[in-house]
Amino acid sequence: xxxxxxxxxxxxxxxxxxxxxxxxxxxxxxxxxxxxxxxxxxxxxxxxxxxxxxxxxxxxxxxxxxxxxxxxxxxxxxxxxxxxxxxxxxxxxxxxxxxxxxxxxxxxxxxxxxxxxxxxxxxxxxxxxxxxxxxxxxxxxxxxxxxxxxxxxxxxxxxxxxxxxxxxxxxxxxxxxxxxxxxxxxxxxxxxxxxxxxxxxxxxxxxxxxxxxxxxxxxxxxxxxxxxxxxxxxxxxxxxxxxxxxxxxxxxxxxxxxxxxxxxxxxxx
Amino acid sequence: xxxxxxxxxxxxxxxxxxxxxxxxxxxxxxxxxxxxxxxxxxxxxxxxxxxxxxxxxxxxxxxxxxxxxxxxxxxxxxxxxxxxxxxxxxxxxxxxxxxxxxxxxxxxxxxxxxxxxxxxxxxxxxxxxxxxxxxxxxxxxxxxxxxxxxxxxxxxxxxxxxxxxxxxxxxxxxxxxxxxxxxxxxxxxxxxxxxxxxxxxxxxxxxxxxxxxxxxxxxxxxxxxxxxxxxxxxxxxxxxxxxxxxxxxxxxxxxxxxxxxxxxxxxxxxxxxxxxxxxxxxxxxxxxxxxxxxxxxxxxxxxxxxxxxxxxxxxxxxxxxxxxxxxxxxxxx
Numbered sequence: 001x002x003x004x005x006x007x008x009x010x011x012x013x014x015x016x017x018x019x020x021x022x023x024x025x026x027x028x029x030x031x032x033x034x035x036x037x038x039x040x041x042x043x044x045x046x047x048x049x050x051x052x053x054x055x056x057x058x059x060x061x062x063x064x065x066x067x068x069x070x071x072x073x074x075x076x077x078x079x080x081x082x083x084x085x086x087x088x089x090x091x092x093x094x095x096x097x098x099x100x101x102x103x104x105x106x107x108x109x110x111x112x113x114x115x116x117x118x119x120x121x122x123x124x125x126x127x128x129x130x131x132x133x134x135x136x137x138x139x140x141x142x143x144x145x146x147x148x149x150x151x152x153x154x155x156x157x158x159x160x161x162x163x164x165x166x167x168x169x170x171x172x173x174x175x176x177x178x179x180x181x182x183x184x185x186x187x188x189x190x191x192x193x194x195x196x197x198x199x200x201x202x203x204x205x206x207x208x209x210x211x212x213x214x215x216x217x218x219x220x221x222x223x224x225x226x227x228x229x230x231x232x233x234x235x236x237x238x239x240x241x242x243x244x245x246x247x248x249x250x251x252x253x254x255x256x257x258x259x260x261x262x263x264x265x266x267x268x269x
Numbered sequence: 270x271x272x273x274x275x276x277x278x279x280x281x282x283x284x285x286x287x288x289x290x291x292x293x294x295x296x297x298x299x300x301x302x303x304x305x306x307x308x309x310x311x312x313x314x315x316x317x318x319x320x321x322x323x324x325x326x327x328x329x330x331x332x333x334x335x336x337x338x339x340x341x342x343x344x345x346x347x348x349x350x351x352x353x354x355x356x357x358x359x360x361x362x363x364x365x366x367x368x369x370x371x372x373x374x375x376x377x378x379x380x381x382x383x384x385x386x387x388x389x390x391x392x393x394x395x396x397x398x399x400x401x402x403x404x405x406x407x408x409x410x411x412x413x414x415x416x417x418x419x420x421x422x423x424x425x426x427x428x429x430x431x432x433x434x435x436x437x438x439x440x441x442x443x444x445x446x447x448x449x450x451x452x453x454x455x456x457x458x459x460x461x462x463x464x465x466x467x468x469x470x471x472x473x474x475x476x477x478x479x480x481x482x483x484x485x486x487x488x489x490x491x492x493x494x495x496x497x498x499x500x501x502x503x504x505x506x507x508x509x510x511x512x513x514x515x516x517x518x519x520x521x522x523x524x525x526x527x528x529x530x531x532x533x534x535x536x537x538x539x540x541x542x543x544x545x546x547x548x549x550x551x552x553x554x555x556x557x558x559x560x561x562x563x564x565x566x567x568x569x570x571x572x573x574x575x576x577x578x579x580x581x582x583x584x585x586x587x588x589x590x591x592x593x594x595x596x597x598x599x600x601x602x
Contacts (some may be wrong), residue, residue: 104351106347113544155340158336
């Protein structure tokens with residue numbers, strides 16, 4: 001496992017690597033502010049409920065509310081992070097989650113220890129000790145996280161890009177008519193170029209006509225530099241069409257039906 | 270080879286959605302129990318997503334789907350790979366009467382260190398105040414301890430009214446929360462490689478020594494014992510256990526004193542090994558401080574003639590004997 005600038009990379013026993021994006025100090029602080037408000041609210045509610053006890057004994061009421069505030073302020077983080085798999089209400093608002101530093105399942109003892117060490121991290125005020133520790137630590141861990149071997153990660157709900165609306169299922173693709181050149185294109189093309197072409201096609205409507213022409217010209221030049229197709233095949237193709245065709249070649253391992261030259265001639269007429 | 274991302278996402282997406290909803294189900298309900306079918310399905314879906322991620326990272330550079338899949342695999346990985354032994358059901362009585370004393374004995378050396386530091390501090394406090402009585406002004410933070418012992422005893426013994434009447438519960442709760450806070454800090458300061466724990470324990474010792482010498486030289490030994498023993502014999506060991514927990518933590522951080530676990534070479538493994546132990550010690554001392562808080566508010570603050578000193582001292586000695594027996598014998602070998 002290695003730490004990047006703002007992510008922890010974990011390699012599974014199967015050799016699959018994934019990154020856990022680390023939460024920033026600011027969002028953690030804001031989440032803490034929400035949690036402090038929540039603790040105050042819960043304590044106030046318990047205090048109101050204890051008024052019933054106050055009818056019997058005023059001393060008992062004060063004593064119980066003192067103990068309740070103390071128990072809530074210590075137990076809040078432990079209880080929520082245990083119940084909600086590493087989240088408190090504040091962390092949930094900011095999509096943060098406490099995780100084991102090795103990406104494993106969080107243990108109850110880790111949750112308890114990282115919360116008990118708040119007494120040290122919150123010194124002398126506003127989590128100064130913990131904040132400085134987190135800024136200095138490569139995994140942005142406050143002392144409680146270091147001791148409990150936990151990290152706080154950002155866990156946004158992501159959505160998959162809708163690539164299907166590109167509709168790359170062209171019926172005729174002139175580039176496929178020369179199978180050996182098409183095969184070489186498939187071999188030469190890089191994931192980065194595919195990604196660039198994808199993004200250009202997905203966002204074509206957001207570009208001004210001049211920029212659009214320029215972008216597709218650059219991309220088409222890049223494809224042309226990889227494999228040189230004969231001029232009679234590429235003659236009638238715009239840059240954008242060229243990029244679409246090349247992308248389709250790259251993605252469909254040899255299943256394409258080549259467009260017959262005479263058929264294309266008929267259509268062109 | 271380049272991946273046809275659109276097609277790939279189209280075929281894989283139903284599996285990812287299924288995995289996502291299964292994970293949501295687990296994450297939103299702590300007490301959910303999955304059926305055998307669901308568990309094997311989770312394992313299968315995790316492996317399928319992980320292999321999709323491997324293909325995606327190799328054959329495609331599309332960042333959004335990669336991030337999506339990474340986050341999904343990370344969540345599933347945590348669920349499929351438990352962190353060592355699965356947690357057992359927590360049994361409070363068994364934990365307090367067996368696990369706690371056994372854990373205490375396992376780390377006896379750390380406790381001895383805490384005791385030694387407190388004794389050193391007490392000797393220092395004693396000698397400083399014995400040499401120069403004015404030094405107690407500098408050492409002691411409590412104005413209540415400033416008056417001379419003889420005056421204090423006179424005042425306490427002639428008190429006609431119970432000054433804590435109607436406030437005993439509140440006083441007791443204040444004592445408990447304050448003592449638990451100080452103890453937890455003593456424990457947490459173990460994260461400073463034990464330096465903070467050392468300072469706090471020594472400072473506690475200094476105050477104890479200074480108070481003791483003041484009352485001993487003032488000829489008020491009986492009052493001192495009657496005042497401190499009933500709660501002190503529990504409270505002081507509780508702070509010492511906090512120091513013990515702090516030192517166990519510190520030794521795992523530094524890597525010293527781990528001859529019993531030679532193969533735990535990395536700091537992370539050492540910490541993981543001692544976490545349950547320090548937690549048990551912290552929990553145990555909390556229980557002890559709750560008891561001490563009750564005793565201090567309801568018994569310690571009452572002096573002759575309300576409560577005879579001999580009773581209070583005998584009570585303290587009995588408690589100490591009980592505690593010693595408990596910590597050294599309970600729970601078996």
